[in-house]
Amino acid sequence: MPDREPKIVGFCCEKHGIDSVDLAARSGRQYDSSIRLVRVPCTGRVDGTHLLKALEEGADAVFVLGCLEKNCYYDTGSIEGRKRVAYVKSMLSEVGIEPERVEMFNASSSMSWKFSEIASNMVKVAARLGPIGSRGGGR
Amino acid sequence: MKRRVQVVICRTCSGAADVLDVDRLLRVASDAPYVGSAVIVNYACNKKSISEIVDDAKSKEVDRLLLVPCSKKDVSPTLFQAYVKKAKMNEFLMETVDLVGEAALPHRDDPARAQAKAEAKLLAAIARTALLEPLHKITEDMRTKNVVVIGAGVAGVEAATTAANLGMHTIIIEKSEKKLKVPGVMMTKSRVISTEGHAGNYSLSIEAGEKRETLECAAVVVASGGDWSDAERRFIDAAPDSKPLYQLDRDVSEGKTPDGTVIIIDTPDPEGARTAAQDFAWEEALDCAIEIRKKSPATEVYLLFQEMRAMGLAELAYKEAAGLGVTFVRYDAKRPPEFDSEDGNRVTVLDMAQDETLSIAFDALYYASVSPNPDNIAIADALRIPMSPSGGIRRGSIQRGPVTTLRPGIFVCGSAKFPKSEGMARLEGRAAGLLAAQFAAAGEVESGGSVAEVAPEKCSACLTCVRTCPYEAPFIGVAGKAEIAIQMCQGCGMCAGICPSKAIELHHFTDEQLLTEAAVYLRGDF
Amino acid sequence: MTTKVLVIGGGPAGLTAAETLVSRKQEVVLVEKEDSLGGMARELACKGISECRDCGVCYAIDRADEATRTPGLEVLLKSNVTSLERVNGGFKVKIRSLPRYVTGDCIDCNKCVEACPVDGKAIFAPTGSGRPRPYWIDRGKCLHFKKSKCEKCAQVCPTNAVDYEDRAKNVTRNVSRVILATGIEPTDAREVPRLGYGTVPNVVSSVDVERILNDEGRVVRPLDGVAPKKVAMIQCVGSRSEKSGVEYCSKFCCKYGTKIAQLMMDGDPDMDLDFYFMDLRTLYEPQEDFKRWAKGMKRKVEKKKVPRVRLIRSMPSQAYPGEEGKIWLRSSGETDSEVTETPYDLVVLSVGMKPRALPESLTSPLGVTLDCHGFARCETSDCDQKVLALGAACGPMDIEETVTNAIAAAAIPPKEGN
Incomplete structure (x- = not known):
């Protein structure tokens, strides 16, 4: 069992990503405080190395939250974000780290329910898997 | 570069007594590296507060601001503008951090953890703010007040009429020989062949009968209609x-x-x-x-x-x-x-x-x-905008609006999008005409600031950025390396995210800035 | 002569018109009777899961969010126009804003709602996804205004945002133009009693389902929280009818109904859906797309692929209750030659729309006439370019068309002088 609270980093776009987080907060939704959000202009900005470095710096799980595909403010940004997450997932699998630690989500500015669901999914994954290496995988 | 952050915490909302402990936040801020001044104001949205903040900034010789604002997002833009003017600070050296929305409201059941999280988030924001660079926007004059309308159908004529009524010079490009009474100019037996330039200063290559002409314009409306x-x-x-x-x-x-x-x-x-x-x-x-x-x-x-x-x-x-x-x-x-x-x-x-x-x-x-106009393929190619699966011109994401396309300054209306009735086509034409005219009426176009930049020594000219960018900002320059056309760059950072050589940075969201923020935030134990 | 414009209604039409006018350097006063901006879109759900389905709801919410930060745009919530008279080539408007009893210092922490002792509460969060989001007290339910002088919400409010001294405000504005964007309300499914709304458990309207989807992200039966596995959607309820609801086609219900169906199915791989319709009128989208989607939704049952979605061209004649909260629908097939009865866990009635009633005190000085359906027209000479009705107040339309309508309206330049 991990001896600390989970640490989860979320790269969240400044358009509908953060709008959905804001709407959730201002609709009284509650979620686990383990989520640490870092804003990016578009999830297309997110690099595979960002996701890996976050894990290296102590995150148990990392997610990327962008606009719905086909409604990305920058047209294909959230599709790029998804591709990056998929690429990192495959890399993690190759080195024996659970690919569920990295995930892609999409939301729109009118979804008040989605962010707490995202948070709770990631917290479940992080709590189940513990810090990287704690179950013999990775390092 | 000085890198001295002024942290301003608004007490009223951040500070609500049992949501966050503002005085503790102040102490945490004061002790953080790179912080030249940490103050609390009662109402950051108040004009008097702005003078207080500016005076403090000047006396503590800070060069950048981190505002911990009210939960009211409406405060920040007006505050920033006033602050920028008075403190003569570069607008890109100012940040806000929403502690209430992200570190307090969603964690009401666990106030101790919420406070610890708010402090960690504040430190992460300070660390990011310290790494910001001053950036400058460039303003370019629009060379013309021309609005080009492609297609002299119902939608096209309405778009041209609307734009002309709003003071723009309109040029309709029509493939047939039809004669119509329209405002501005109508070029018949003409087609758009290719586009150069960027929104505000587009340069269209037009095939007019046997001749080739170049047409400069500020905005384009695609009204190519349907096909019988x-x-x-x-x-x-x-x-x-x-x-x-x-x-x-x-x-x-x-x-x-x-x-x-x-x-x-x-x-x-x-x-x-x-x-x-x-x-x-x-x-x-x-x-x-x-x-x-x-x-x-x-x-x-x-x-x-x-x-x-x-x-x-x-x-x-x-x-x-x-x-x-x-x-x-x-x-x-x-x-x-x-x-x-x-x-x-x-x-x-x-x-x-x-x-x-x-x-x-x-x-x-x-x-x-009515079928989609088969010319849409050539028009989409000439303007380099995407098509929709049904053969029309694709509307930009709904976030951008009903008559926009992917490219700024290029609009689409009527059956060119999807077959529709005359009345609806006219309405869309009017909307597109208005937006095009408004765009052209600005007279100048701004670019720069948070844009991408290539480090040529790292670039391997793989063309990945060129293929990824929806806005065609990256190009291979004369040196054989990728360069970013600042006037096209929208600041999304997709190129920076995908570059396999890590040769591209997005200003204001550099790898160092993002990773430092994540690392400092992760260091907080809560 | 002022160039201020009055916009009545803060839904997609009013918000877009206001924003477009402000970008054309005009000052705007936006009057909205509800507690937040967004109109019906506040309670409509985003129909996408990871991919956008083009419903347009987020567009309205985004404009509502921006409206609170736009210089030159004055937003008056919980407000109504009480009088309007033509003066000096423009209009003198009196606006009454009902008290909210909560100030702008509200940070949406919800402590007041938790503390409120009234059954069903007397203090409320903003409706749906509307913006801005300060809370509000319903004076009629609040105990403070009855003898008890309860102050529980004020006591727990961390920013002292509760203000029992708030009073209705009356303001006067002089404007050169008036834009009517009062929008629509849903038709009442109770007007079609044979389909059981309000009498048969687990028969809900599309508006109910949108509300649930907007709040929860998935559809559950409102009475018992059960996730329905067999769902029926019935289109054209209360539209295209002489007997009940409205005679015209409400235009957007096939578009939204098909997308709600797709969203519900996305959310639950065990759900099956029967889509009852008369004509498939997916607005500005090829009908084949939905038919193709329906054909592709299959489940493997013992090595065979079984369809999960059936498109049934029929208007069911009756809904009646079954066991365990199930609902039986009686309907004929495409050629009326056979009658079937099918049980469902949930029946969704796609209701139509009708324009909100406009009082004569408003339409008369504006010179606005209403047609036989209640849609606004500006065809009298009184109207000229000073008065404009736009959006769904003028005719059935979806959000995207409403927005286009509103942008186009701003293209009409105001007349100069008197």
Whole structure:
């Protein structure tokens, strides 16, 4: 069992990503405080190395939250974000780290329910898997 | 670079007594590296507070600001503008951090953890702010007040008229030779071949008859409309006397109602190649049918369709038409009407509602649907904007609005998007004309600031950025390395995210800035 | 002569018109009777899961969010126009804003709602996804205004945002133009009693389902929270009818209904859906897309692929209750030759729309006439270019068309002088 609270980093776009987080907060939704959000202009900005470095710096799980595909403010940004997450997932699998630690989500500015669901999914994954290496995988 | 952060915490909302402990936040901020001053104000949105903050900034010789604002997002922009002016601070050296929305409100059940998280988030924001660089926007004058409209159909003429009424000079590019009274200029027998430049200063290469011309403009409206000729070819094979609905519409409005039996038909399209076309003309078809039955009760009218798309108030026309004795025949897409191979004026169709095969001898056949304009492919290519799966010009994401395209300054309206009625096409034309005129009226276009930049020594010229960017900002320059055209860059950072050589940075969201923020935030234990 | 414009209604039409006018350097006063901006879109759900389905709801919410931060745009919530008279080539408007009893210092922490002792509460969060989001007290339910002088919400409020001294405010504005964007309300499914709304358990309207989807992200039966596995959607309820609801086609219900169906199915791989319709009128989208989607939705049952979605071209005649909260629908097939009865866990009635009633005190000085359906027209000479009705107040339309309508309206330049 991990001896600390989970640490989860979320790269969240400044358009509908953060709008959905804001709407959730201002609709009284509650979620686990383990989520640490870092804003990016578009999830297309997110690099595979960002996701890996976050894990290296102590995150148990990392997610990327962008606009719905086909409604990305920058047209294909959230599709790029998804591709990056998929690429990192495959890399993690190759080195024996659970690919569920990295995930892609999409939301729109009118979804008040989605962010707490995202948070709770990631917290479940992080709590189940513990810090990287704690179950013999990775390092 | 000084890198001294001024942290300003607004007490009123951040500070609400049992949500966050503001005084503790102040202490945490004061002790953080790079912080030159940490203050609390009661109402950051108050004009008096701005003077206080500016005076403090000047006395503590800070060069950047981190604001911990009220939860009211509406405060920040006006505050920033006032602050920028008074403190003479670079606008890119100012940040806000929403502690209430992200570190307090969602964690009310665990205030101790919420406070610890707020402190960690504040430290992460301070660390990011310390790494920010001053950035400058560039303003470029628009060389013209020209709005180019592609297509002189209903939507195009409306767009041009609207833009002209708002003071722009309009140029309509029309492929046919038709003569119309339009504002500005109309170039007939003309097509757009290619586009250079960027929003505000586009340079279009136009093929006008035999000649090639270059047209400069500030904005473009695509109003290429739908296409009757494609459907016409197919019907001419099957029913040589068939005509497009607009001809019936014209005849009826001129008082020439046909005799005998008239059939109005949608697009029987068993291969599913023209699925977009069915929505178009039901209002017009029903209005014609009603007129014919009223003026010439001896004329039989049949409407053959797959779905009776009499939308909105046209439903009432549907009822009226049925009441006047118009025969409605619904057929299945897989069993389309068949034209008699010997008698060109007879059609056989399975009526799905009655489960009965009808054989109708007709005197006139009109087809009531519009295909996407096949020219859309060439237009999309020339303007380098994407097409939609149904063959129209793709609208930008709905976030951007109903008549936008991917490229700033290029708008689309009418049946070029998706077949629609005249009234709707006119409305969209007006909207697109307004937005294009507004865009051109600004007179100048801003770029720069948070844009991407390539470090040429790292670039391997793999062209990944060029292929990824939706806005065509990256290009291979004379040195054989990628460069970013600042006027095209929208600041999304997709190129920076995908570059396999890590040769591209996005200013204001550099790898160092993002990773430092994440690392400091992760260091906080809560 | 002022160039201020009055916009009545803060839904997609009013918000877009206001924003477009402000970008054309005009000052705007936006009057909205509800507690937040967004109109009906506040309670409509985003129809996408990871991919956008083009419903347009987020567009309205985004404009509502921006409206609170736009200089030159004055937003008056919980407000109504009480009088309007023509003066000096423009209009003098009196606006009454009902008290909210909560100030702008509200940070949405919800403590007041938790503390409120009233059954069903007397203090409320903003409706749906509307913006801005300060809370508000319903004076009629609040105990403070009855003898008890309860102050529980004020006591727990961390920012002292509760203000029992708030009073209705009356303001006067002089404007050169008035834009009517009062929008629509849903038709009442109770007007079609044979389909059981309000009498048969687990028969809900499309508006109910949108609300649930907007709040929860998935559809559950409102009475018992069960996730329905067999769902029926019935289109054209209360539209295209002479007997009940409205005679015209409400235009957007096929578009939204098909997308709600797709969203519900996305959310639950065990759900099956029967889509009852008369004509498939997916607005500005090829109908084949939905038919193709329906055909592709299959489930593997013992090596065979079984369809999960059936498109049934029929208007069911009756809904009646079954066991365990199930609903039986009686309907005929496409050719009316056979009658079937099918049980469902949930029946969704796609209701139509009708324009909100406009009082004569407003329409008369504006010179606005209403047609037989209640849609606004500006065809009298009184109207000229000073009065404009736009959006769904003028005719059935979806959000995207409403927005286009509103942008186009701003293209009409105001008349100069008197």
